[in-house]
Amino acid sequence: MTDRKRLLGLDRSITRRDFVNVAGVGIAASAFMSCGSQDSISKGSLAADPWSDHLGPEWYGPGGVGDYELSHGNTPEVVQAAHRLRDARQPALTEAIETGEHFDVIIVGGGLAGLSAAHHFKRLHPSGRCLVIENHPVFGGEAKRNELEIDGVRLMSPQGSNGFGVTPPTGDPDDYFTALGIPREFEYAPWDGDVRVPLDNYGFMHWVQDQFSVGHFFSGQGGDRWIHKLWENPLEAPWSSELRNGFAKWQSALVQDYQPPGTATEDLSWLDRITLKDYYENLLGLPPEVTAYVDPILASIIGLGCDAVSAWWGYHFGLPGFEVSSTYDDFTFHSFPGGNTGIARYFVKNLVSDAIEGGLDLGDVIGGRIDFTALDREGEPARIRLGASVIDVRHAGGRDANERVRVTYVHEGKLYVTEASGVVMASGGWVNRYVVADLPNEHQAAYETFQHAPILVANVGLRNWRFLERLGIAACMYEGDLGFSCNIRRPMYAGDHRPVFGPDHPAIMTFYITFEEPGLSATEQGIVGRTELLSTPFMEYERRLREQMFTLFGDAGFDPAEDIQGLVLNRWGHAYLAPGPGFFFGQGGISAPPDVIREPIGRISIGHSELRGHQNWTGAAAEGRRALEQVLERIS
Numbered sequence: 001m002t003d004r005k006r007l008l009g010l011d012r013s014i015t016r017r018d019f020v021n022v023a024g025v026g027i028a029a030s031a032f033m034s035c036g037s038q039d040s041i042s043k044g045s046l047a048a049d050p051w052s053d054h055l056g057p058e059w060y061g062p063g064g065v066g067d068y069e070l071s072h073g074n075t076p077e078v079v080q081a082a083h084r085l086r087d088a089r090q091p092a093l094t095e096a097i098e099t100g101e102h103f104d105v106i107i108v109g110g111g112l113a114g115l116s117a118a119h120h121f122k123r124l125h126p127s128g129r130c131l132v133i134e135n136h137p138v139f140g141g142e143a144k145r146n147e148l149e150i151d152g153v154r155l156m157s158p159q160g161s162n163g164f165g166v167t168p169p170t171g172d173p174d175d176y177f178t179a180l181g182i183p184r185e186f187e188y189a190p191w192d193g194d195v196r197v198p199l200d201n202y203g204f205m206h207w208v209q210d211q212f213s214v215g216h217f218f219s220g221q222g223g224d225r226w227i228h229k230l231w232e233n234p235l236e237a238p239w240s241s242e243l244r245n246g247f248a249k250w251q252s253a254l255v256q257d258y259q260p261p262g263t264a265t266e267d268l269s270w271l272d273r274i275t276l277k278d279y280y281e282n283l284l285g286l287p288p289e290v291t292a293y294v295d296p297i298l299a300s301i302i303g304l305g306c307d308a309v310s311a312w313w314g315y316h317f318g319l320p321g322f323e324v325s326s327t328y329d330d331f332t333f334h335s336f337p338g339g340n341t342g343i344a345r346y347f348v349k350n351l352v353s354d355a356i357e358g359g360l361d362l363g364d365v366i367g368g369r370i371d372f373t374a375l376d377r378e379g380e381p382a383r384i385r386l387g388a389s390v391i392d393v394r395h396a397g398g399r400d401a402n403e404r405v406r407v408t409y410v411h412e413g414k415l416y417v418t419e420a421s422g423v424v425m426a427s428g429g430w431v432n433r434y435v436v437a438d439l440p441n442e443h444q445a446a447y448e449t450f451q452h453a454p455i456l457v458a459n460v461g462l463r464n465w466r467f468l469e470r471l472g473i474a475a476c477m478y479e480g481d482l483g484f485s486c487n488i489r490r491p492m493y494a495g496d497h498r499p500v501f502g503p504d505h506p507a508i509m510t511f512y513i514t515f516e517e518p519g520l521s522a523t524e525q526g527i528v529g530r531t532e533l534l535s536t537p538f539m540e541y542e543r544r545l546r547e548q549m550f551t552l553f554g555d556a557g558f559d560p561a562e563d564i565q566g567l568v569l570n571r572w573g574h575a576y577l578a579p580g581p582g583f584f585f586g587q588g589g590i591s592a593p594p595d596v597i598r599e600p601i602g603r604i605s606i607g608h609s610e611l612r613g614h615q616n617w618t619g620a621a622a623e624g625r626r627a628l629e630q631v632l633e634r635i636s
Helices: 003-008 022-036 038-042 076-086 112-124 176-180 241-252 269-273 276-283 288-302 312-316 341-351 362-367 429-435 441-448 466-471 522-535 538-556 593-597 617-635
Strands: 097-108 130-133 145-150 153-158 214-218 225-228 382-385 388-395 405-411 414-425 452-462 475-478 485-487 507-513 564-577 604-606
Touching: 003 538, 076 388, 076 429, 097 112, 097 405, 097 617, 112 130, 112 176, 112 341, 112 382, 112 617, 145 452, 145 564, 153 452, 153 507, 176 341, 241 288, 269 312, 276 288, 276 312, 288 312, 288 452, 288 485, 288 564, 341 362, 341 382, 388 414, 388 429, 414 617, 429 441, 441 593, 452 522, 452 538, 466 538, 522 564, 538 564, 604 617
Parallel strands: 097 130, 097 414, 130 382, 214 475, 414 604
Antiparallel strands: 145 153, 214 225, 388 405, 405 414, 452 507, 452 564, 475 485, 485 507
């Protein structure tokens, strides 16, 4: 063990426990390193990946404690099943065991789109029967949480989906706060310190940065330095005058000043015909360093950077360069203790009331243990079947017969088939294109335009955060080896979940680590990112995270060996759809891809968050509802 490893705390047992086989890690790592070759990229797929069938504990890593311990990010089993499906290595359908079940509707996918579809099925057809089939061990999709216990304190943090705004009551079917009993007012841990601490893991990156203590870390020949309130003090940044002027123009430019001649002021569809990089650098004339600053921020919310995403999304997200005022000026970003896990749990609690112990109070829904035996109980109008990977969905008598749909899935190593009058495909597009046997050519062509990007969400359990208080920050932005931002949150209280908050108490620091590769095509960027994400052993990411944190915080007294008490990695291989030009409005006389995919296929309808371009919980719920209503209309 070298002195450097001891300094970083890599000799400690907190994150490895008994799961690491050092020899196995070495073998796996050497095999993994061969997967990032240019050959695999040039083929446009990872069909030759030798590691995908052999992912084990040394890759997955520990999962914390609680009901989500065995389901953090894409599990090895999910990755393996997906790659076998992609490579046409799934078992023969003739081997499937007939369950003898028949449901009114089967919903493929137990994320927020699928849970919303089930909710609206129960609302519209209360005497019917529906089944949700989810491939992960726990429902929620990316709306799951990590739980860490540090010095006897239980803390929670999101695996992915987090951040929401409170909507006013309307009584409409999509008023989920009212329908599900989600509260609209929240209590956060008291804190009157000088450091202003964010409530979620996104807003501080740009939209409400001025409301919190955010530090920008600069490293270079002049030494390391932290700058507080960067946009109020840009002269402190180690920038040339040209770059400083570029950032000033970025923050003040108006989109109306750059519209094509003859375009109506209110018509911004032209932005969907160019990339955000084109808009910033070719129209506004900004230095490429401005684009590079925006790249990871954009990638963290929509998958890839400015050269892969259409300019319309820069406007949609209220990024600088489009309008002076921000729609987020009076916006509060909230986050449940485990992110949007709280919303997923409210959906499940309303579908199967005893699946989560306790009542409908926030503390019960957030803190209650999951009764997994109640989720898929015979006789229930709504059932959720976990750990089941769907490999084939097809009409029994062909798409035109419109009689019933057969759904084949793998569960605990065995192949099963069940039937329904109709099916909602609430799973991701990268799965649907292989699973739906009756997929029309138009849908297949639309899916060919979808570009998916990965993300790694790392939750680091800290014994204390005194080093942040010394720096006067609770969040930071940086350029480094791994990631670009991280923060702690002021915890929301929920029933008995009332952790004491302060610099001398435990906290979780969250990193959203993106994989954009400017200069490559969007397809290549996705492949390169997934290759790294899915081929890097846990210990390698742990080492890089500890190194990055020591670089950022070491001078402020951060001791990785003592201060880090836990680490969970959440790897999402297809976390986002990166919507390039034409995705939202279409181009060249061709319909926008989401409009094509929303068209029903016999008794099958597709509804997932990707169809909104920007994947968030409200969009997922809306697409799930729309697809369910289409299916009910066809089977009624």
